[in-house]
Amino acid sequence: MNRCLMGGVLACALAAAIGCSQPTSRPAPARTAAPTPAEAPAPHAPASSALTSSAEAAAAPRGAPPLEARVSYDPRETFAPLTLPQPVNAYRSADGTPGPAYWQNRADYTLRASIDTATHVLAASEVIAYTNNSPSALDCLWIQLDQNIYRDDSRGRFAGGRTPTAFTEGFVLESVEIERQGRTVRADTLVSDTRLQIRLDGALAPHGGKLNVRIRYHYAIPGAFGGRTAHAPSRNGEIYDVAQWYPRMAVFDDLRGWDTLPYIGSEFYLEYGDFDYYVTVPWDMLVAGSGELENPQQVLTAAQRARLAQARGSDRTVLIRTAEEIGAAESRPVTQGTLTWHYRMRNTRDVAFSASRAFIWDAARIQLPEGRRSLAMSFYPVESAGADGWVRTTEYLRDAVQNFSRRWAPYPYPAAVAVAGPVDGMEYPAMVFDGVPDAGKFLFWLTAHEIGHSWFPMMVGFNERRDQWMDEGFNTFIDVYESDDFNGGVFGPKRDSEYSPGGGNPVDEILPLLTNAAAPIMLTRAEQVTETYRHSLDYFKSALGLVLLREQILGTERFDWAFRKFIRDWTSRHPSPSDFFRAMESAAGEDLSWFWREWYFNNWTLDVAVEAATPVDGDWRKGALIGIVNRDPMVMPVVIEVGFADGSRRRITLPAETWIKAARADLKIDATLPVTSVTVDPDHRLPDRDRSNNVWKAAPTP
Numbered sequence: 001m002n003r004c005l006m007g008g009v010l011a012c013a014l015a016a017a018i019g020c021s022q023p024t025s026r027p028a029p030a031r032t033a034a035p036t037p038a039e040a041p042a043p044h045a046p047a048s049s050a051l052t053s054s055a056e057a058a059a060a061p062r063g064a065p066p067l068e069a070r071v072s073y074d075p076r077e078t079f080a081p082l083t084l085p086q087p088v089n090a091y092r093s094a095d096g097t098p099g100p101a102y103w104q105n106r107a108d109y110t111l112r113a114s115i116d117t118a119t120h121v122l123a124a125s126e127v128i129a130y131t132n133n134s135p136s137a138l139d140c141l142w143i144q145l146d147q148n149i150y151r152d153d154s155r156g157r158f159a160g161g162r163t164p165t166a167f168t169e170g171f172v173l174e175s176v177e178i179e180r181q182g183r184t185v186r187a188d189t190l191v192s193d194t195r196l197q198i199r200l201d202g203a204l205a206p207h208g209g210k211l212n213v214r215i216r217y218h219y220a221i222p223g224a225f226g227g228r229t230a231h232a233p234s235r236n237g238e239i240y241d242v243a244q245w246y247p248r249m250a251v252f253d254d255l256r257g258w259d260t261l262p263y264i265g266s267e268f269y270l271e272y273g274d275f276d277y278y279v280t281v282p283w284d285m286l287v288a289g290s291g292e293l294e295n296p297q298q299v300l301t302a303a304q305r306a307r308l309a310q311a312r313g314s315d316r317t318v319l320i321r322t323a324e325e326i327g328a329a330e331s332r333p334v335t336q337g338t339l340t341w342h343y344r345m346r347n348t349r350d351v352a353f354s355a356s357r358a359f360i361w362d363a364a365r366i367q368l369p370e371g372r373r374s375l376a377m378s379f380y381p382v383e384s385a386g387a388d389g390w391v392r393t394t395e396y397l398r399d400a401v402q403n404f405s406r407r408w409a410p411y412p413y414p415a416a417v418a419v420a421g422p423v424d425g426m427e428y429p430a431m432v433f434d435g436v437p438d439a440g441k442f443l444f445w446l447t448a449h450e451i452g453h454s455w456f457p458m459m460v461g462f463n464e465r466r467d468q469w470m471d472e473g474f475n476t477f478i479d480v481y482e483s484d485d486f487n488g489g490v491f492g493p494k495r496d497s498e499y500s501p502g503g504g505n506p507v508d509e510i511l512p513l514l515t516n517a518a519a520p521i522m523l524t525r526a527e528q529v530t531e532t533y534r535h536s537l538d539y540f541k542s543a544l545g546l547v548l549l550r551e552q553i554l555g556t557e558r559f560d561w562a563f564r565k566f567i568r569d570w571t572s573r574h575p576s577p578s579d580f581f582r583a584m585e586s587a588a589g590e591d592l593s594w595f596w597r598e599w600y601f602n603n604w605t606l607d608v609a610v611e612a613a614t615p616v617d618g619d620w621r622k623g624a625l626i627g628i629v630n631r632d633p634m635v636m637p638v639v640i641e642v643g644f645a646d647g648s649r650r651r652i653t654l655p656a657e658t659w660i661k662a663a664r665a666d667l668k669i670d671a672t673l674p675v676t677s678v679t680v681d682p683d684h685r686l687p688d689r690d691r692s693n694n695v696w697k698a699a700p701t702p
């Protein structure tokens with residue numbers, strides 16, 4: 001619905017890469033009123049209530065045809081034991097934590113790149129210091145050559161079902177060498193689509209064997225068709241958004257050995273390590289990169305260094321380079337030749353950078369838990385500097401990073417950088433590429449979302465190429481609360497193409513997906529989720545699943561503790577979907593197999609209906625019986641509100657196990673007065689397919 005919104009950019013990035021055209025209009029979602037709090041106490045609640053099981057309860061009331069006759073719910077199916085797809089073993093524990101023998105290989109990178117701005121060619125040398133911590137000797141290495149997706153013979157060209165309009169040669173490898181014990185030899189290589197295999201002359205030893213891979217290469221940076229990485233002109237000069245810019249180690253893990261899925265459109269799965277990288281560009285360009293700038297004395301003026309120091313102590317945004325200074329010789333430390341920008345980033349799975357002479361640059365400090373600090377920075381051309389445009393991005397970045405740090409896990413990186421350029425909505429560690437025209441609440445949402453990816457999958461190293469629902473959905477979930485929290489909720493609630501795109505209640509807006517027999521399930525391989533379902537499934541349904549788990553199933557206290565623990569346990573590691581499921585069950589203390597089955601393994605629907613309230617033995621003073629039927633395969637904990645003849649109301653929360661034996665539950669409650677109404681899900685928090693059966697009202701007395 002919108003071009004490249006959020007990770008939308010992704011498929012979109014690919015879509016663009018392979019030449020699709022998509023509408024460029026942006027959404028103008030309607031704001032809806034916040035729902036009433038579920039916890040609001042009902043006034044004048046009568047005394048205690050008790051539930052009786054179906055077997056003990058009275059027969060169904062007379063009158064309307066029994067709803068039970070029309071149910072498709074089978075408790076033996078919904079509550080059946082669930083086998084998770086990834087096993088428990090010495091590497092991955094039953095409680096969803098890394099096992100006692102968990103291992104992970106490591107890739108440390110040194111990169112020296114230069115950009116020829118006349119030809120848009122990036123040329124570089126790379127050293128990958130690779131450590132094999134696995135228990136297996138490795139006879140070969142696999143390396144990812146993601147620029148090869150732009151070749152006219154790439155698999156990605158065909159996998160999208162569209163016809164690309166522009167190509168590059170991909171990576172041109174000038175030399176590939178292996179260095180071991182001080183000896184460097186030419187590598188025996190094979191290129192297959194976006195993968196490079198190096199067949200080793202002698203296996204790399206397990207449990208800590210090391211070697212260096214040395215590669216010299218160049219490639220043409222794609223134009224606007226690049227999608228996730230591109231260059232394009234702006235009023236004051238070309239902007240380069242540079243990513244997937246070096247051959248990257250494929251992951252060798254305990255789940256599959258080498259994970260060699262080619263790059264045909266879905267995102268990335270990468271090893272962790274330290275990065276030291278140098279980018280050489282013409283003297284008048286600024287380079288914004290992932291990590292910490294190591295040589296400000298060489299690439300910044302004294303005034304810029306002083307302003308940066310000021311920004312490090314400022315909660316308000318400080319301009320490091322103003323619009324007026326663009327093109328001014330005195331805003332650069334030299335006035336000819338090239339400059340080399342040196343960045344370093346530790347313990348990360350990737351780095352990206354942007355370069356342009358057209359950038360305005362501003363910054364403000366980020367205050368983190370335990371007195372730690374980071375720095376929010378934005379780089380954007382003058383055409384982005386409107387009043388509700390990029391002049392506010394640093395403020396959004398800063399707030400989002402502080403919020404996610406406070407709620408979930410502290411931000412570990414020295415800076416959080418946003419760049420306005422040709423890539424509109426794409427994330428890299430501590431670095432995001434957003435669009436030049438982005439503004440207003442859309443810019444807020446986009447900024448929060450893209451920097452939110454620094455938690456998922458940059459810190460928690462999900463396999464995005466297979467499990468898009470994890471990085472996109474988990475990130476969208478934390479964005480929901482940032483939208484509620486920012487400046488008292490001025491941009492909340494989050495309603496955009498990722499989450500409740502129609503602007504209404506998310507539990508209603510998810511229904512078309514749940515009832516669509518053609519829709520894929522969450523555990524579908526990422527590449528197979530078509531654009532039709534990508535946002536509704538991998539972003540929206542996945543995020544709403546966590547909202548339901550937090551707010552309706554576990555409660556915030558249990559969920560938040562377990563979710564934070566999961567993040568902590570898997571930071572800089574590679575959790576599988578099963579690790580997540582097990583972690584939440586174990587840490588929150590709940591067998592959630594029914595929820596995983598209905599929401600993640602299936603697109604099941606929920607329909608809870610109230611039949612009637614009747615007096616016990618015809619006498620309300622003996623209590624009331626309320627018939628509740630779970631009609632569809634999905635179950636959830638359900639709140640019901642019972643209204644009495646004196647106008648008082650009482651709320652009862654029914655656990656999912658209410659329906660563990662049968663579709664129908666007859667609840668016996670204490671009552672002294674006639675029951676006049678029963679409402680299922682009175683706060684409208686559940687994705688109930690049919691709300692026409694959620695309310696029962698007593699017939700008016702003549």
Ligand SMILES: [Zn+2]
Pocket residue numbers: 006007008449450453472475
């Ligand atoms: Zn995203």
